[in-house]
Amino acid sequence: MLADNRVIxxxxxxxxxxxDIRVNAxxxxxxxxxxxxxxxxxxVAVVLEDTAENRHRAALECGDATELVFFRQHSATDEIRTKSAIVARLHPDVLYISAPVVRNMVAAPRGCRRVVEHSELASHNADVHGLMWLKVMAMELWSIVQADALVCASRYLMDIFxxxxxxxxxRTPRLYLPYAYNTAVCHPMVIDRTTVADGRYAGRWICCYMGSLTDNYGALTMTDAIDRLRSSHPEVLLILMGRGDAEDEVRRRIRERGMERHIMLTGYVSEEEIDFYFSLADAFISPMHDTPQDWAxxxxxxxxxxxxxxxxVTCRVGEPLATLGDKGVYYQSxxxxxxxxQIGKLxxxxxxxxxxxxxRHTWQARAEVFDRWIRKETGLCE
Known part of the structure; x- marks a missing residue:
């Protein structure tokens, strides 16, 4: 039980x-x-690995009141030891573990409540086998036993756990708490396409994707879809933002099929550049697969x-379906x-x-839900 009748x-x-937040979200x-x-x-305190991107993102998103504590990259054992020492010094009332991984097996000080977040289901990943599967399953089960409460980023995870x-x-309490967006980063702007970038976007119908360029995340599906669409809709332009192990294959298909006019790869896009590209968009694509991994x-x-x-444009799978409902544009996974x-119809x-x-989907809204849950529903900090 979380409740201990303390007044804080x-x-x-x-x-x-x-x-690093670039590769670990x-x-x-x-x-x-x-x-x-x-x-x-x-x-609030946040413990982060000391990388340039982590420092940049923390400075961009966190206020002056947040205590940022950075640690150098270590072996797993040293990282656990370092984090445990930091947490012991801070002695929080709530220790929030961002993911149930070995490097986060941090000792909680006496009286501290441990909350563990699940944002994916590694044990259902088709690429995880043998000893690695045993390891990730052990960590997932460990979180149930060791945590005072669980936060699940999807409805599927709520059901599984x-x-x-x-x-x-x-009887570990659980809270459904999806991701959100930061109003300090995402604020739409009006763009005159005839004047920016020498007018290259003028007269185009632009769809944007931001994320990992991997087959699992739909990079090749998007590439082939635009290849099919460009003859009937020559104005279409797909902007792919990000990097990944399918990037070379995407570039090869673009080159061999002569799709340079219809697909643009930007590479990694900084938080400061997001507004420009997203404000250009006529639509967005969020590819999903009908697999346990993507439902989770x-x-x-x-x-x-x-x-x-x-x-x-997305699939009737998991959180996109839960969030968009009948407002989404859905294609078969x-x-x-x-x-x-579906893009052509759109x-x-x-x-x-x-x-x-x-x-309803800002970090402010999510924080308010979390705050009410911790303070009232679980009895902590009442």
Whole structure:
């Protein structure tokens, strides 16, 4: 049980993260919720690996009141030891573990409550086998036993960990809390396409994707869909933002099929550049696969698209379906022909707006839900 009838005037929370945010997205919630939680009366600390991108993102998203503690990259054992020493010094009331991985097996000080977040289901990843599968499954089960509460980033994870906890005779409280977007980063702007970039975007119908360029995340499906679509809709332009192991294959297909006019790769895009590209968009694409892995994950970029109020092309899978409902533009998972068909219909329809209240999906809104849950529903910090 979380409740211990303590009265805490200004509760302290410490987020423990691992890795560089460019390749490990689990620090996004810590950075996104830090400033809102501070405004809700919390004293917030975030523990991060000392990388240039982590420092940059923390400076961009966190307020002056947030205590940022950086550690150097170590072996797993040394990282656990270093983090445990930091947490012992900070002695928070709530220790928030950003992901159930070995490097986050941090000792909690006496009286500190441990919250563990699940944002994916590694044990259901088709690429995880043998000893690695045993390791990730052990960590997932460990979180149920060791945590005082769980935060799940998708409804699928809520169901999975609810059933697992029941089988393990654990009554660990759970909170459904998807990702969100930061209003300090995402604020739409008006762009005159005839004047920017020498007019290269004028007269184009632009769809944007931001994320990993991997086959699992739909990079090849998008490439092939645009190849199918460009003859009937020569104005289409797909902007792919990000890097990944399918990038070379995407470039090869573009080159061999002569699609340079229809697909643009930007590489990594900084937070400061997001507004420009997203404000150019006529639509966004959020590819998903009908697999346990994609039902479980919460695609963080989906929420960053919302404030730009443009149609989103995705699949009836997981969090995109839960978030967009009947407002989404859906194609059959993995089917580049159907993706092309749905994008073509969208272009022909002239639809320009998504029509979803983006304010419900800010980090401020998520922090308020978390704050109420911790303070009232679980009994902590009452």
């Amino acid at each position: 005037m200004q509760p302290k929370i410490c987020f423990v993260t691992t890795g 689990t620090a996004k919630r810590a950075l996104g919720m830090a400033r809102p939680l501070d405004g809700l009366g919390w004293k 609810g059933r697992r906890a029941h089988r393990m005779l654990c 994950r919460c695609p963080s970029k989906l929420y960053m698209y919302l404030p730009y109020d443009r149609p989103i 993995g089917d580049d022909d159907d993706m092309a068909h 272009i022909d329809s002239g639809a320009t707006r998504l029509g979803i209240d983006a304010s």
